[in-house]
Amino acid sequence: MSETVVELKPAAPALSLPREIAPEDWARYRGNMAEILDALGLPLGTPGTRDTPERFLRALFEATSGYDGDPKLVTTFPTESDAAGGQPLAQIVEGPIAFSALCEHHALPFHGHAHVGYIAGERIIGISKLTRLVRLFSRRFTVQERLGEQIADTLAALVEPEGVAVRLEASHLCTQMRGVEEHSRTTTTAWRGVYRDAELRREFLDLAR
Ligand SMILES: [Zn+2]
Secondary structure, three states, X not given: OOOOOEOOOOOOOOOXXXXXXXXXXXXXXXXXXXXXXXXXXXXXXXXOOOOHHXXXXXXXXXXXXXXXXXXXXXXXXXXXXXXXXXXXXXXXXXXXXXXEEEEOXXXXXXXXXXXXXXXXXXXXXXXXXXXXXXXXXXXXXXXXXXXXXXXXXXXXHHHOOOEEEEEEEEEEHHHHOOOOOOXXXXXXXXXEEHHHOHHHHHHHHHXXX
């Protein structure tokens, strides 16, 4: 597990625009997909498989809906009054948040759960927004390390907290399905700001366990 702590550097939240695929393009993709599935050995003439190319494309489109952005993520709230008196705030840790992503090397799923924590400055974000944030970046083609970094940087940009911690644990089907390493789980962490303090990192990992 990496112990590197990165300085807080808020980046603009990646709240992209909804994707649009024209019907004629969609029809072409469906044909391409049918050709590929057929070549791989799937019999496409049965009642159960006739619509599989279409269903597979739709499923991929939904599994990558993170590219459509999430406008509901931008709302944050002022921290409750106690914080103004210089009282240091406790960690806010949410998890386990289940997620599924597609590995960008194989376009196969990796899935597991996330713990997201932060120490608020002047603003907080609704707890359910942390789940939205994980979804925004996990429903894409990505790699686990980048996923953690994007969640951390975007949360930092949204609430400008004192620090952010993200821990991801996942199983990768691209290794499991091909029998390389049957049951391994990969853990990654991303730290920002005051999580340079080893005590805080320990406390977060205890809460995340
Ligand atoms: Zn992979």
